[in-house]
Amino acid sequence: MTDVVVETKPAAARKRRVNVTGAAARVFARVGALPILLAIAVVVFAMLSPNFLTVDNLQSALRQNAYIAIIVLAQFVVLVAGGFDLSVGSITALVSVASATAMSDRLAAGSSPAEAIVIGLLIGLLVGLGAGAVNAVGIGMLKINPFIMTLATASIFAGLALKVTAGVPVSGLPADFSDVFGYSSWWGVSTPIWIAIAAAVVLWALLRWTRPGRNLYAVGSNPNAARLSGISPGRTMALAYMTSGVLVAVGALLLTARLQTGESNIGADLPLLSIAAAVIGGVSLRGGSGNVLNAVLGAVLLGLVTNGMNLARIESYYEMIVLGVVLAVAVLADRLRGRVAAAINAGRV
Amino acid sequence: MTDVVVETKPAAARKRRVNVTGAAARVFARVGALPILLAIAVVVFAMLSPNFLTVDNLQSALRQNAYIAIIVLAQFVVLVAGGFDLSVGSITALVSVASATAMSDRLAAGSSPAEAIVIGLLIGLLVGLGAGAVNAVGIGMLKINPFIMTLATASIFAGLALKVTAGVPVSGLPADFSDVFGYSSWWGVSTPIWIAIAAAVVLWALLRWTRPGRNLYAVGSNPNAARLSGISPGRTMALAYMTSGVLVAVGALLLTARLQTGESNIGADLPLLSIAAAVIGGVSLRGGSGNVLNAVLGAVLLGLVTNGMNLARIESYYEMIVLGVVLAVAVLADRLRGRVAAAINAGRV
Amino acid sequence: MTHQIPALEMTGISKRFPGVVALDAVDFQLLQGETHVLFGENGAGKSTLISIMAGAASSDSGTVRLAGRETSLRNVADARRLGVSAVFQEFSLAPTLSVAENVVMGEQPSRAGVVSHRAVRELAHRRLGELGFEIPLDAPVETLTRAEQQMVEIAKAFRSDLKVLILDEPTASLNDTECERLYELVGDLNRRGVGVVYVTHRMGEIRRLADRVTVLRDGRYVTTVPGTTSSEELIRLMTGRVMDQIYPTIPPPTSTVALSAVGLTTRDQAVSDASFEVRKGEIVGFAGLMGSGKSHAARACAGVERLAAGHLELHGRRVTGASVAQSLRNRVVYLPPDRKSEGLLLNRPLRESVSLPWLGRYSWARTLVRRRSEQRDVADVLRMMKLSPPDPDRNAEAYSGGNQQKALLGRALLRECEVLLLDEPTVGVDVGARVSIYQRVADIAEGGAGVVIVSSDLPEVLHLCHRVYVFCQGRITAHLQGDEINEERVLQHMMHWDETEAVG
Amino acid sequence: ADKPSSSEPSADWFPTAVTVWPKQGFDSEGVEQEYSPTDDVSKAWNICASFPHLADAYWLAADYGVIQEAERAGVNMDVLEAGGYGNLDKQIQQIEDCAQNSDAVIIGAISTDGLNPTIEKLKADGKVVIDFINGVSSPDTTAQSLVSYREIASQTAQYLLDTSDGEAVTVAWFPGPKGAGFAEEANKGFTETLAGTNVEVVNTQWGNTDKDSQSKLIEDALAANPDLDYIAGNAPAAEAAGPILRDRDLTDSIGVLSYYMTPGTYSGIQTGSVLASAADPAVLTSRIATDLAIRALEKQDFDLHVAPALQVIDKAALESWDSTTTLAPTDWSAEFSYSAN
Numbered sequence A, B: 001m002t003d004v005v006v007e008t009k010p011a012a013a014r015k016r017r018v019n020v021t022g023a024a025a026r027v028f029a030r031v032g033a034l035p036i037l038l039a040i041a042v043v044v045f046a047m048l049s050p051n052f053l054t055v056d057n058l059q060s061a062l063r064q065n066a067y068i069a070i071i072v073l074a075q076f077v078v079l080v081a082g083g084f085d086l087s088v089g090s091i092t093a094l095v096s097v098a099s100a101t102a103m104s105d106r107l108a109a110g111s112s113p114a115e116a117i118v119i120g121l122l123i124g125l126l127v128g129l130g131a132g133a134v135n136a137v138g139i140g141m142l143k144i145n146p147f148i149m150t151l152a153t154a155s156i157f158a159g160l161a162l163k164v165t166a167g168v169p170v171s172g173l174p175a176d177f178s179d180v181f182g183y184s185s186w187w188g189v190s191t192p193i194w195i196a197i198a199a200a201v202v203l204w205a206l207l208r209w210t211r212p213g214r215n216l217y218a219v220g221s222n223p224n225a226a227r228l229s230g231i232s233p234g235r236t237m238a239l240a241y242m243t244s245g246v247l248v249a250v251g252a253l254l255l256t257a258r259l260q261t262g263e264s265n266i267g268a269d270l271p272l273l274s275i276a277a278a279v280i281g282g283v284s285l286r287g288g289s290g291n292v293l294n295a296v297l298g299a300v301l302l303g304l305v306t307n308g309m310n311l312a313r314i315e316s317y318y319e320m321i322v323l324g325v326v327l328a329v330a331v332l333a334d335r336l337r338g339r340v341a342a343a344i345n346a347g348r349v
Numbered sequence C: 001m002t003h004q005i006p007a008l009e010m011t012g013i014s015k016r017f018p019g020v021v022a023l024d025a026v027d028f029q030l031l032q033g034e035t036h037v038l039f040g041e042n043g044a045g046k047s048t049l050i051s052i053m054a055g056a057a058s059s060d061s062g063t064v065r066l067a068g069r070e071t072s073l074r075n076v077a078d079a080r081r082l083g084v085s086a087v088f089q090e091f092s093l094a095p096t097l098s099v100a101e102n103v104v105m106g107e108q109p110s111r112a113g114v115v116s117h118r119a120v121r122e123l124a125h126r127r128l129g130e131l132g133f134e135i136p137l138d139a140p141v142e143t144l145t146r147a148e149q150q151m152v153e154i155a156k157a158f159r160s161d162l163k164v165l166i167l168d169e170p171t172a173s174l175n176d177t178e179c180e181r182l183y184e185l186v187g188d189l190n191r192r193g194v195g196v197v198y199v200t201h202r203m204g205e206i207r208r209l210a211d212r213v214t215v216l217r218d219g220r221y222v223t224t225v226p227g228t229t230s231s232e233e234l235i236r237l238m239t240g241r242v243m244d245q246i247y248p249t250i251p252p253p254t255s256t257v258a259l260s261a262v263g264l265t266t267r268d269q270a271v272s273d274a275s276f277e278v279r280k281g282e283i284v285g286f287a288g289l290m291g292s293g294k295s296h297a298a299r300a301c302a303g304v305e306r307l308a309a310g311h312l313e314l315h316g317r318r319v320t321g322a323s324v325a326q327s328l329r330n331r332v333v334y335l336p337p338d339r340k341s342e343g344l345l346l347n348r349p350l351r352e353s354v355s356l357p358w359l360g361r362y363s364w365a366r367t368l369v370r371r372r373s374e375q376r377d378v379a380d381v382l383r384m385m386k387l388s389p390p391d392p393d394r395n396a397e398a399y400s401g402g403n404q405q406k407a408l409l410g411r412a413l414l415r416e417c418e419v420l421l422l423d424e425p426t427v428g429v430d431v432g433a434r435v436s437i438y439q440r441v442a443d444i445a446e447g448g449a450g451v452v453i454v455s456s457d458l459p460e461v462l463h464l465c466h467r468v469y470v471f472c473q474g475r476i477t478a479h480l481q482g483d484e485i486n487e488e489r490v491l492q493h494m495m496h497w498d499e500t501e502a503v504g
Numbered sequence D: 001a002d003k004p005s006s007s008e009p010s011a012d013w014f015p016t017a018v019t020v021w022p023k024q025g026f027d028s029e030g031v032e033q034e035y036s037p038t039d040d041v042s043k044a045w046n047i048c049a050s051f052p053h054l055a056d057a058y059w060l061a062a063d064y065g066v067i068q069e070a071e072r073a074g075v076n077m078d079v080l081e082a083g084g085y086g087n088l089d090k091q092i093q094q095i096e097d098c099a100q101n102s103d104a105v106i107i108g109a110i111s112t113d114g115l116n117p118t119i120e121k122l123k124a125d126g127k128v129v130i131d132f133i134n135g136v137s138s139p140d141t142t143a144q145s146l147v148s149y150r151e152i153a154s155q156t157a158q159y160l161l162d163t164s165d166g167e168a169v170t171v172a173w174f175p176g177p178k179g180a181g182f183a184e185e186a187n188k189g190f191t192e193t194l195a196g197t198n199v200e201v202v203n204t205q206w207g208n209t210d211k212d213s214q215s216k217l218i219e220d221a222l223a224a225n226p227d228l229d230y231i232a233g234n235a236p237a238a239e240a241a242g243p244i245l246r247d248r249d250l251t252d253s254i255g256v257l258s259y260y261m262t263p264g265t266y267s268g269i270q271t272g273s274v275l276a277s278a279a280d281p282a283v284l285t286s287r288i289a290t291d292l293a294i295r296a297l298e299k300q301d302f303d304l305h306v307a308p309a310l311q312v313i314d315k316a317a318l319e320s321w322d323s324t325t326t327l328a329p330t331d332w333s334a335e336f337s338y339s340a341n
């Protein structure tokens, strides 16, 4: 893959080539593929569409992806612990309809909007936690394979969400809910973005500075080793799923605020999308590695590419093809980085 | 989980208890959870609906699931090798539209139905092989993570299938195609079922009796060990994906024959469904284990449960919930079997 | 033998890893029919050199000649085709496959493309039989003990068309009796003209086997000496220092009992009715053949195995049924024998593997990790263990086997313990590092802790322990102390448990 | 993107019979009248249309309608699709993205309520918003071009009542995906109309509108009700029923009805495998939606809610029926933009 300088070249040419590609290779090996791909995406789309590189558009693209980023964080926690969550989409739908039902019921029952909102938020977070707890019991305690367990709960939660709403969106939410959590902004940056940043920072701190956070990595890396060190892999996994459930709830609440209704037909793409974003961000599907910032950057990359293609009016069938190619290239580039780093080390660049 | 006989009981009672539960446990440990769950499902649905246990219905349920079973085989091959295939659904769609387009074009161009069918079958198989080869290159050669690679190609192939047809079913297939491959039967059993059985037997033989088949297990179990034993994990993985592509094509052709049209929006559920069926059939997602018969039984179980619920007119929300529960229980039961077997071995039952 | 073409000749082999020069222009020559030992400290580059010979890794520069012809080995299959076969230091087994399948992996006997399962089993049976290993052919490899896995690993390499056989610490998990047959086979191969490259840290094996010894230090070729060179000289060549004595003088124990077990029987019946005790300041050895249950007895003490019967007391306090976490809180620590599967967090910085059980102690309110002091302490311990390269922030998997083992031991030394249960503590550790480890163990015992050493390395048990319990088929068959601790008695009790009454 | 379509001349779709309501929604009294598009277009407006997906013939017809009408009127059109009914969130993103350089947005909504804030914001930004095909509850749309699925399913049910002629018959009903607005509406219309009649809905099977899923549901329904008289439901169900019934020699004993028209049901009616299908003129709806957007942008008069006339088509009606109101021509392939230049 990496260009190795061939022996037959005259020494001078050889030297120069080494310097140019060498510098590029060094930068690549240092910062990784993600920032470079992001930069490329930005340049390409800025050329394809004059509206792409505007404050308005970037703000809007980020805001659209804020809740996705939070759900990527939820997925990230579980992946680090060596799990897998296919139910994030269904949890999103369930939280959305549950919190919306609670709010509109409260409002109908004569509560003040503020009270209804607080109760709605609480119910939403509790439902997220509860859904996470179901996964936690299945995976952490009963040791059911995470893939199957979350596939099963994905079906169960989606069924519940439909059952709650009978397929009809839940409307009648307090206007303030949507205004505050969906559309307000502080210092020119909209609230969902702030919340996503806050969630990322908190998660980063928890993973880096707390014992449960460190245990998560340990269990993801080698559950047996963790067990022999007095860490319960089951309990740690359970913790991961519950954290994940709460994070999904936060994302779902933001989405509900933006929709102003509780919807059961949202989030179908989220499970695979969130895993893809995390993996593009360098998280290993085998667990035990990955960092928060990169996972978020992975989400941002996918979000910007979609936004850019929409602005550049790329035909939607081609969009699917391009998105697929971007996915593969992002992961391939990350693998390449390892090789380049190795080549640099071996003194070959 | 397994009841250990407590010390305080009188010896006689103890003895009897051991015999009764012991025999049940032994049966369970021998045959595994799947046949037992299948039996339970059959009994339950036979009670819920008088039409369930009729030859017609069972034949129809099996025929409906014949092509799914073949696609489960495709997924199975890849899982055994330690891979993962999220693109089986898109390959199904792509093969369906490609072969249908070929057949209807040939027919329109004046070919005989037989000629059109042969060409359609060939094109379908070639497209399946080609799609498998794309996965093979990405995963086997470029070492892109199977999850991401097949997610990427799922998007790409779906985009291509839509591009070819714009979502409009391709009609005008030779009537014989549908009659022979979709609706005919031999000795009272319909052709798709025969083909599924043939595919399973051939695959079983290949995996058991050929060196590449054995290598598949070795690579899935520990790619590094395989490499250090002179087996190329990349090439073996590539082989698995190409085999899988061809098998998917067979399934897709059968489906196309049944639908009598080439369809681009089919197969969305297949990736997760096929993995679920294989895992229920005892295939490990970590690769290197699993047997063909059980994978097929897993597909049959899921198919019968869906059929049974439809016959029993279970509301569609509850259907989703029940399906989720069945998934989780099936895997849990399989884990339980391991424990029971261990307890029997340790002489505790 | 003077004008014979070398079976294998390597010149100017270099290999770098991120941050390390693993090999720096190393030369190596293997004659036909000789056993050539590669000797060097942990991280000296032995395994790296071997992977290059076996086609499992590529070198950055240098040439390889096989039987005088320059060859480029792109993969293991190439090497095998040319008659080069290797047992690697880290197991390369397929855990879900049977023993037979593993033995024949990559070369299943087949006729017209059809694999004959009968022939597979026969071939595997023959290979294992030649080595004198008795392992059930149909058992999945993941259910075997480490020693049994090692045997399968060895059996894999003994092929019929061998020209060069490479063995990287093949006996690290075997004990003397089990090694003997292997030595004989190596001798047979030599007589048939097969060159054997042998990596070992055991001086006894060098004595027994080596025709010549090549010494590596820090990735560089030092010298090649005849196999008759004295141990002291070899160690001097390896470390650059003179080493007087391997085993430290062990201080006498106290009479206070630290840990006592009565009638211990584990759930899986691997240990039945075992009773033993460890006093403060005492080093106790557990000896036994493979599968004798010695490991499980130690594991049971630390809450790793579940008990079916019996009870445990720590300082007279009942701790039966304590979980691993509770045991750790009681400062009872167990170090697993298999660093890869149960020990290290391979894709995490090495530091995290060392501090793993003690994270609570490095946290405020047992929650907020004090990273600074964690980092400092881990770095201190690893420096003391002479980790190479001394950078605890590299991923664990990037260290040589011996260095990984040192890090694992570092885990036990990081915090003071009441009872330390070390299972095969020095597998793959070089002689120099072993000296400092033994010294540390002696120091710990002197500090008042009770130490249990579970080991298949008999000399280790003989020289280091105050008392020895011998296990056979899950039971304790002998309890030896003082002068009773000698090779014959231990071996005798290991194998014939019925001759002596089980000790209560 | 401006490749001339070889299909029917696109100019003569008007005047066409429509129902016009004075307000959005179906609550007010509708008036039947003739509709013709404006011929006074001052500039090439930028319009974008958002679809739930573009993966079946129904939405392909809508695509054909908006692109053709844009071409006829000389405006720019972009078409976006969200990839399925589960992706409301994605549809919102797409609308926000395309609204940035559009004057008007035509929305085929995934959710009745979920797009309301988005629409509110579009209105605040001065965009024209046309609600077409699926319908939304927002008060902020500029105008609507949509038929009532309730009505259309009700007409299908009425046809069933007429053909069964008061006899006691059974029907298996396949509305479509649970939770999708159009399927829920159709379900209401169908069941309400049949309530209390001799036609008994013996089996309601919800499921995705891919032919594969519907095909299974039909087989299961046949197993559950061996003496079924009718199958009614979404178009893929009607298409899938053909080969299955023929295989079981039931083509003559079980009548198949669809509550919307696709090329598959159209040829089904021709060959006799489908008894009748309601024709929801998707092409006209889309053309009218485009025209409404242009009228609003041109500040001309326009109606707040227009719906083309509905019809149930059976073999007898097929002769006289103009399929270009409902189906895209067979040689039409999806186009995602038209630029007038």
Ligand SMILES: Nc1ncnc2c1ncn2[C@@H]1O[C@H](COP(=O)(O)OP(=O)(O)OP(=O)(O)O)[C@@H](O)[C@H]1O
Pocket: C142, C143, C144, C145, C146, C147, C148, C270, C288, C289, C290, C291, C292, C293, C294, C295, C296, C297, C456
């Ligand atoms: N991973 C495992 N799975 C199943 N059985 C095991 C496993 N490990 C050990 N055993 C069984 O437990 C018994 C005792 O094993 P243990 O590891 O205590 O023996 P050991 O004397 O330490 O042997 P070794 O020298 O091989 O480590 C043996 O009969 C063995 O077969």
Ligand SMILES: Nc1ncnc2c1ncn2[C@@H]1O[C@H](COP(=O)(O)OP(=O)(O)OP(=O)(O)O)[C@@H](O)[C@H]1O
Pocket: C017, C018, C020, C021, C022, C040, C041, C042, C043, C044, C045, C046, C047, C048, C049, C089, C388, C389, C397, C398, C399, C400, C401, C402, C403, C428, C430
């Ligand atoms: N995969 C790797 N990545 C980075 N560095 C590595 C890797 N493998 C080995 N090294 C480094 O190469 C050097 C040589 O390692 P090698 O395994 O050859 O040592 P060794 O002589 O076999 O030691 P031991 O006696 O401990 O087995 C070590 O410093 C080690 O850290």
Ligand SMILES: [Mg+2]
Pocket: C046, C047, C048, C089, C168, C400, C401, C402
């Ligand atoms: Mg080594």
Ligand SMILES: [Mg+2]
Pocket: C294, C295, C296, C337, C423
């Ligand atoms: Mg042991």
